[in-house]
Amino acid sequence: MKALIYLTVGKKALDERPKPEIAAPTDAIVKITRTTICGTDLHILKGDLPSCKPGRILGHEGVGIVETVGPGVTVFKPGDHVLISCVSACGKCVYCRKQMYSHCTTGGWILGNTIDGTQAEFVRIPHADTSLYPIPSGADEEALVMLSDILPTSFECGVLNGKVEPGSTVAIVGSGPIGLAALLTAQFYSPAEIIMIDLDDNRLEVAKRFGATSTINSASGDTGDAVMKITGGRGVDTAIEAVGIPATFELCEKIVTPGGVIANIGVHGKKVDLHLESLWDRNIAITTRLVDTVSIPMLFKTVLSNKIDPKRLITHRFKLDRIIDAYDTFGRAAETKALKVIIEA
Numbered sequence: 001m002k003a004l005i006y007l008t009v010g011k012k013a014l015d016e017r018p019k020p021e022i023a024a025p026t027d028a029i030v031k032i033t034r035t036t037i038c039g040t041d042l043h044i045l046k047g048d049l050p051s052c053k054p055g056r057i058l059g060h061e062g063v064g065i066v067e068t069v070g071p072g073v074t075v076f077k078p079g080d081h082v083l084i085s086c087v088s089a090c091g092k093c094v095y096c097r098k099q100m101y102s103h104c105t106t107g108g109w110i111l112g113n114t115i116d117g118t119q120a121e122f123v124r125i126p127h128a129d130t131s132l133y134p135i136p137s138g139a140d141e142e143a144l145v146m147l148s149d150i151l152p153t154s155f156e157c158g159v160l161n162g163k164v165e166p167g168s169t170v171a172i173v174g175s176g177p178i179g180l181a182a183l184l185t186a187q188f189y190s191p192a193e194i195i196m197i198d199l200d201d202n203r204l205e206v207a208k209r210f211g212a213t214s215t216i217n218s219a220s221g222d223t224g225d226a227v228m229k230i231t232g233g234r235g236v237d238t239a240i241e242a243v244g245i246p247a248t249f250e251l252c253e254k255i256v257t258p259g260g261v262i263a264n265i266g267v268h269g270k271k272v273d274l275h276l277e278s279l280w281d282r283n284i285a286i287t288t289r290l291v292d293t294v295s296i297p298m299l300f301k302t303v304l305s306n307k308i309d310p311k312r313l314i315t316h317r318f319k320l321d322r323i324i325d326a327y328d329t330f331g332r333a334a335e336t337k338a339l340k341v342i343i344e345a
Contacts, residue, residue, distance in 0.1 A: 044113075142314065249266070
C-alpha cells in the first residue's frame, strides 16, 4: 500500500509499505477513505516529538471502511463506515476509567506516533470497539474528519479547560485550524468577547467570519496593550494558547485577568518561562491537556444536526498520491491560505 513515511527530521516520503494485519484480537483494519494533516505532524517533522521514530507512517485522523476485525471486536464488522479517533482507548485501565483516554496504558495518542498511522491506504486500529465511531448513512464524511482530532482537541483542551462561560471574555492566541476550531466551539457557551490573535491577516479575516468579536495582528508587537484596550484594562477571563511557541504562551501570561485561566493547547518543543514574579498573586490557573476525545459523541451530534459546520475549516483537497504537495501547501499556510487539507485515499 502507499503510505507517507517520516524519514528523519525535516524529511518524509510517499512509499510502499506492507498492508497492516490484525495483531491483537481487539484490532480492526480500516481502509482509509479520507484523512488530513495536523500541526502535530509538522511538529514531528521538526523533531519536537522524539517518541515518533524514523520509519513511522504519520497521521492520526480520518474516516474509512472496516475491512477486517479481530475475534475480540464486537461493535464493528467489515463494511462499516467509521470515524477514527486520534486517541486509542482500551476502556479498562485506570486512566480510561477516569475518562483520561489520552493516557491509556496500552493506547493514548499512538497512531502516527508510536504505531503506524492514517496517512496511508490502510491502518490498524487497536482497541477498535472503543476507538472507532460508527458513521450513519448519509453523513458528510469529509466534515467528520474534523472530529478525529481538531474539534475535540480545541474544545476539550481550550474551551472546557479554559472554563469559558456566558458573558466571559476569551482570547485565542493563534488563528490556525486549532485556534479557529476553538473559536467555533467556544460559541457553545456564549462568551461576550472572543479576541483572535495571529500574524496572518487572512486567518484573522476567516476568524471574523467564524464569529470573532475582535482581531489583533500581533506583528505590531503591542498585542498585550491592544488586548487591554479592548477589555478596558482588565484582561481576559480565558487565554487559550493555540500555537506552541514560547512567545505565544508568554503573551497569555500578560493578558489573563486576575482569577482567569490560561488553557494550553499548543505542542511545545522548547521550554517556556513562567513569570511567577508577575503571576504569583493573580489567582490564575494554568491548564495542560492532551485531548481525551470524550467529547466526540457530543460533537458528532452537533455536526449531524448542523449546529456547527466543520467543513468551513477545509480549504484544500488532494489525492493520496499528492500528499507531499499537500504537506507543502499546509506548511506554507501564510502563502497558500491553507487551513485544513483533505487527503482522499
